[in-house]
Amino acid sequence: MSPFADWIAVDWGTSNLRLWAIDAQGQVKIEQSSDQGMGRLTPDQFEPVLLGLCDGLLDPARVTPVLICGMAGARQGWAEAPYxxxxxxxxxxxxxGVAPLVTSPLIAVRILPGLSQATPADVMRGEETQIAGFAALRPEFDGTLCLPGTHSKWVSLAQGTVSRFRTVMTGEMFALLSEHSVLRHSVGRDIAGDTLDEAAFIHGVRHALDAGGTAFATLFALRAESLVNATPPTALRARLSGLLIGIELAATRDFWSGQKVALIGAGALTTLYARALSELGPTPHIEDGRDLALRGLRAAYPHIFEL
Amino acid sequence: MSPFADWIAVDWGTSNLRLWAIDAQGQVKIEQSSDQGMGRLTPDQFEPVLLGLCDGLLDPARVTPVLICGMAGARQGWAEAPYxxxxxxxxxxxxxGVAPLVTSPLIAVRILPGLSQATPADVMRGEETQIAGFAALRPEFDGTLCLPGTHSKWVSLAQGTVSRFRTVMTGEMFALLSEHSVLRHSVGRDIAGDTLDEAAFIHGVRHALDAGGTAFATLFALRAESLVNATPPTALRARLSGLLIGIELAATRDFWSGQKVALIGAGALTTLYARALSELGPTPHIEDGRDLALRGLRAAYPHIFEL
Structure with a gap:
């Protein structure tokens, strides 16, 4: 069996990157990850980082295709792949896809684009490849995808076509409020292994849905609860999480109400979204997101390098 | 005329304090300010800071009353004055009011309490004295006070009685989002003397009111606007300000709709609230807040030290 990769797939994010060497049988030969994310690199540093991670994988007798998705294609990345x-x-x-200039004769690189929407203005970069992976896996799917994260994405997908999407900054808002606002005194720190106060979480979700537009204005009540009623930090942290996810769900009702919903992700955050959605109606299907980017790169590969 | 103060009034906040020496005729003899706010002091440091600021003002032949409002009365302050x-x-x-222990025989100190509300849970500390100052000035007032700030306060006041209030974290949210979130790349920095993009501000206010509960979920659109449409930072900064103030106004409609509204404050932020409120209906009366704390301390003084 050849020691070399047939081609290379890369999910190059802001903080990290993952790289897979694919062999001639289409199997993952080697997987690498690195903290050399786009945020740490100037444009001329991408190629050396890539070549370093591909050490020993490139056949000196041919040009190896490299297909990249994610923030490497941002304006401040390696080469801009317009939305x-x-x-x-x-x-x-x-x-x-765009082809950044490379100096090595051993690689041919393409970077996949992100998606944009004119009204309401929105963008994504990286998630579209996960979504393409999901669509390759379930080509008949007609419904909504939710990708929880720092910036959650809600996506209308039918027969492999994305018609619209919405980004909500819930995860970032939770981090800002729980670590940097006056509420940090009241919600405590996240302790690995802490059990979620589920009643407080669901109270927050329900309050946000019932309060309509006013939930956002009730955040200071968490501070007051700790001062006036000595409510414990674990309960207030769960309540804050529930309130913010509830505010997101109130604002994305047109995406999930009466729709088939698939949650893409893994871990505690995905579980919270599943719990909140189940409380409100749809029981979502959970699709492990860890390998969907690779699946999306695989699906795109023949369209780019084999045509 | 005596070189000494008849009594001392202090507004002791988290970051700063202001102190006024009142003479026997009830006039302000000397005004001092300092950055020795509650946030920088341990309980045993309040008295030395106070005595330092009163240097030369205390009559050695008598005990001088000192009346304090604000965060000096918080749990982590000088002495807790329960809400x-x-x-x-x-x-x-x-x-x-509570009397902290003092070692100097020359002063008698009282700290005024803050206000609390059981449902929805809320607290204030410091603003109640400004409100008391307003009530002393306009005892017949029946309506709503709005005190814009890091944490805006909305207060129902009738004939000198506060029946309810609500705190909204709008100012803190603007600071977090414009300085620490992904939106910081899109909204630029505040430049003193910059002219407000009023159309963008009002667009934000109106959008928040029209969007009901969903406005909070549209914040990421500001980032997308800058990436997709190259909307300039001054417009996006004004839009963010309008959106957040609009979200606050949507959530406090029961305070301002059909009510007489007085805005307490000074400067650019107060002007923004006035502009937004005027757009929606009530033209607020603006009351300069700078001396209302002193007025409130003056109003409370005879009840505490002359009874």
Missing amino acids: VSVPVTLSALGAG | VSVPVTLSALGAG
Whole structure:
């Protein structure tokens, strides 16, 4: 069996990157990860980082294709891959790929584009490849995808086409409020292994849904609860989480109400979204997101390098 | 005329303090300010700071009364003055004052309490004295006070009695989002003398009111606007300000709709609130807040030290 990769897939994010060497049989030969994310690199540093991670994997007798998704294609990344505007059929994503200049004769690099939406203005970069992976796995899916995270994404997907999406900054807001606002005195720190105060979480979700537009204005009550009623930090932390996810769900009702919903993710945050959604109606299908980016890169590969 | 103060009034906040020496004719003899706010002091440091600021003002032949409002009365302050629960008649505020232990024989210190509300849970500390100052100035007032700030306060006041209030973290949220979130790349920095993009501000206010509960979920659109449409930072900064103030106004409609509204404050932020409120209906009366704390301390003084 050849010691070399047939081609290389890379999910190059802001903080980290993951790289997979694919062999001639289409199997993952080697997986690497690195903290050399886009945020730490100037444009001329991407190629050396990539070559370093590919050490021993490149056949000196041929040009090895490298397909990249994520923030490497941002304006401040390696080479800008301009957004493709929705509606987008994900199998056509590769048409928007760009080729950064490389000095090595051993690689041919393409970077996939992100998606944009004119009204309401929105963008994504990286998640579209996970979504393409999901669509490759379930081509018949007609419904909504939710990708919880620092910036949650809600996506309308039908037969492999994204018609619209919405980004909500819930995760970032939770981090800012719980670590940097006056509420930090009241909600305590996240302790690994802490059990969620589920009643307080659901109280927060329900309050946000019932309060309509006013939930955002009730955040200071968490501080007051700790001062006036000595409510414990674990309960207030769960309540804050519930309130913010509830505010997000109130604002994305048109995405999940009456729809088939698939949650893409893994871990505690995905579980919270599943718990909140189940409380409100739809029991979401949970799709482990860890390998969807690779699946999306695999799906795009033949459209780019084999045509 | 005596070189000494008849009594001393102090507004002791988290970051700063202001001190006024009042003469026997009731006039301000000397005004001092300092950055020795509660946040920087341990309990045993308050008295030396106070005595330092009173240097030369204390009559060695008598005990000089010192009346303090604000965060000096917080749990982590000089001595805790427990909150008084609404409804509260402001002229009775002094009954909740506490006397911290002092070592100097030249001063007798009282700290005024803050206000609390059981449902929805809320607290204030310092603003109640400004409100008492307003009530002393306009005893017949029946309506709503709005005190814009890091944590805005909305207060129902009638004939000197506070029946309810609500705190909204709008100012802190603006600071967190514009300085620490992903939006910081899009909204630029505040430049003194910059002219407000009023159309963008009002667009934000109106959008928040029209969007009901969903406005909070549209914040990421500001980032997308800058990436997709190259909308300039001054417009996006004004829009963010309008959105957050609009979200606050949507959530406090029961305070301002159909009510007489007085805005207490000074400067650019107060002007923004006035502009937004005027757009929606009530043209607020603006009351300069700078000396209302002193006025409130003056109003409370005879109830505490002359009874």
